[in-house]
Amino acid sequence: MAESKKEKKELTVEEKLKALYKLQTVNSEIDKIKTLRGELPLEVQDLEDEIVGLNTRIANFKAEIAQNETNISGKKSEIEIAKGAVEKYTEQQNNVRNNREYDNLSKEIEYKNLEIELSEKRIREYTAAVKSKTEEIAKLKEYLDGRQIDLKQKKQELAEIVSETKQEEEKLREEVLKLEETIEPRLLSAFKRIRKGARNGLAVVYVQRDACGGCFSKIPPQRQMDIRLRKKIIVCENCGRILVDPELAGVTPSEEK
Numbered sequence: 001m002a003e004s005k006k007e008k009k010e011l012t013v014e015e016k017l018k019a020l021y022k023l024q025t026v027n028s029e030i031d032k033i034k035t036l037r038g039e040l041p042l043e044v045q046d047l048e049d050e051i052v053g054l055n056t057r058i059a060n061f062k063a064e065i066a067q068n069e070t071n072i073s074g075k076k077s078e079i080e081i082a083k084g085a086v087e088k089y090t091e092q093q094n095n096v097r098n099n100r101e102y103d104n105l106s107k108e109i110e111y112k113n114l115e116i117e118l119s120e121k122r123i124r125e126y127t128a129a130v131k132s133k134t135e136e137i138a139k140l141k142e143y144l145d146g147r148q149i150d151l152k153q154k155k156q157e158l159a160e161i162v163s164e165t166k167q168e169e170e171k172l173r174e175e176v177l178k179l180e181e182t183i184e185p186r187l188l189s190a191f192k193r194i195r196k197g198a199r200n201g202l203a204v205v206y207v208q209r210d211a212c213g214g215c216f217s218k219i220p221p222q223r224q225m226d227i228r229l230r231k232k233i234i235v236c237e238n239c240g241r242i243l244v245d246p247e248l249a250g251v252t253p254s255e256e257k
Contacts (some may be wrong), residue, residue, distance in 0.1 A: 065130050072123050
């Protein structure tokens with residue numbers, strides 16, 4: 001491990017720049033594969049999340065229906081008890097000794113009848129709620145079926161693309177790991193930071209037409225000379241990307257134009 005660190009320290013600036021540019025090239029190839037997949041991975045994730053949400057809503061509605069049905073049963077039991085009380089009080093009215101007892105029983109009968117009316121009203125409300133939730137579940141299930149079909153299709157599309165590019169991507173990622181081992185941690189960290197914030201993931205670019213290959217800002221002649229000398233790592237003063245000369249990037253003058 002100590003020898004490995006020593007070797008990294010002994011790399012020349014030119015070797016570091018070549019390693020960084022190669023690392024950028026391989027990462028760009030991986031980016032192309034991700035672009036080929038497009039938004040499919042996100043679309044698949046969104047559909048999966050939506051389906052989970054729909055199933056949760058359906059489960060909640062079913063729980064509400066079950067609760068309303070329990071409430072209906074409870075109110076029906078209360079009605080039966082109240083009707084029994086009305087019958088009892090009505091029978092007792094036939095054996096009262098005075099008007100006061102009769103009036104008291106009449107009030108009890110009236111109260112129980114109000115209880116029955118209220119329970120019947122609640123039953124109608126619970127029944128309407130059950131009907132509404134049942135209809136809503138039917139609509140959600142129909143929509144859910146459609147989304148599940150969409151998810152299946154998207155997953156199939158993604159699987160086909162992944163299958164076509166998997167071997168190539170794995171090979172590229174192995175190459176990235178090998179290249180990263182040759183670059184000192186501080187420089188690698190800087191590369192990753194620049195790449196993360198840069199457009200199209202370009203952290204290392206070559207000079208094109210006297211300008212930065214990333215942001216196209218003009219580069220002074222003296223700075224271009226310093227870049228060609230490869231004696232130090234130079235970054236674009238405008239965008240912060242690492243700059244290399246076209247020759248190091250393997251670009252011929254005709255290709256640069």
